[in-house]
Amino acid sequence: MEPALRAGDWIVVTSLSRPPRVGEIVLVRDPRDAGNLMLKRVAAVADGACMIVGDRPEASTDSRTFGPVPLTNVLARAVFRYGPIRRIGWLW
Amino acid sequence: MFLTRLLKPTVTASAHCDLPCGVYDPEQARIEAESCYKIIEKYNASSDDQFKTRAIVIKEKQAELAKHHIDVLWSDYFKPEHVQKYPEITELCWKAAKQCSKVKGSLDLAEAKTLLDMIDKIADVWTKAGGPQATRVAKAAAAKA
Numbered sequence: 001m002e003p004a005l006r007a008g009d010w011i012v013v014t015s016l017s018r019p020p021r022v023g024e025i026v027l028v029r030d031p032r033d034a035g036n037l038m039l040k041r042v043a044a045v046a047d048g049a050c051m052i053v054g055d056r057p058e059a060s061t062d063s064r065t066f067g068p069v070p071l072t073n074v075l076a077r078a079v080f081r082y083g084p085i086r087r088i089g090w091l092w
Numbered sequence: 093m094f095l096t097r098l099l100k101p102t103v104t105a106s107a108h109c110d111l112p113c114g115v116y117d118p119e120q121a122r123i124e125a126e127s128c129y130k131i132i133e134k135y136n137a138s139s140d141d142q143f144k145t146r147a148i149v150i151k152e153k154q155a156e157l158a159k160h161h162i163d164v165l166w167s168d169y170f171k172p173e174h175v176q177k178y179p180e181i182t183e184l185c186w187k188a189a190k191q192c193s194k195v196k197g198s199l200d201l202a203e204a205k206t207l208l209d210m211i212d213k214i215a216d217v218w219t220k221a222g223g224p225q226a227t228r229v230a231k232a233a234a235a236k237a
Contacts, residue, residue: 001107010101027105037105054107082099 001025001039001055004091010083011039011091013076019045020071025078025091028052031066039078050074104172116169116227118215121161121188125211127154128195129204136201152196158207159192165214174221181217188214 004025005011013027020026020042030036040052040062049068054060063069078091128151135147166185175181188210194203218224 005107007107009107010099011105037103039105039107 001041001060004041004055005039005078005081006087008084009081009087011078012080012082013078015076016074020050020074020077021045023092026050026052026074027076027078028069029073029075031069031073037075045071114227115229116165116218116223118161118165118211118218118223121158121165122208122211122215124154124158124161125192125195125204125207127151128158129201129208132199132201132204135199148199155192155196158195158211159189162189162192162211162214165218169218169223169227170221174217178217178221181214184210184214184217 016026022042022044024042025039026042028038028040030038038052040054040060042050043053043063044051046068049070051063051068053062053064057064080090081087131147131151131154135144135151138144138147162185166181166189170181170185188207191203191207191210195207198204
């Protein structure tokens, strides 16, 4: 997800009371491995599922590999980075 | 420090992923390292200058490939949970990658042997970490003779 997110970033997420919107970074439960949480960007939403992709498609495993993710797997939306200090800021 | 501990996230999410194929095996690095070993043996046994020059060029290429495969294992296969369980893997990969550089610039068979031993240690951790089942496609049962 570079450059939007980098390894080690500290992120605040909020639960979603509505379906995710295209362009938002969401916290998703990996459909292949329920123990794995991922942060990806929403590319499309339709029929109770969304397509999620990484910002660096050449190095990302995402909906292009595992298909659309049910919205029930979308746990939250990333809104704010509070660490590291030099990169503090909103994520939209 | 207290504030840092208080603010530190408790849940980790991955924002990057492995390459889609997900196949990792230290054997790839070992084969390249074996090439280096054999090339050095052949270099030492030869008196043909042209052959010796070619041997050096090829060995340097194979050593670089071994380094690449070790880097891929380290950066793509081994996950934080592996490092937590097998903390030695960090140093093993780091030292093995450095050893590749040594082999690249050396014609000492002992250096190539050291690299093979280091890759074998990485392979031990890879096996203990479930690498064969997690990353390789099972072979069909051997055909009967």
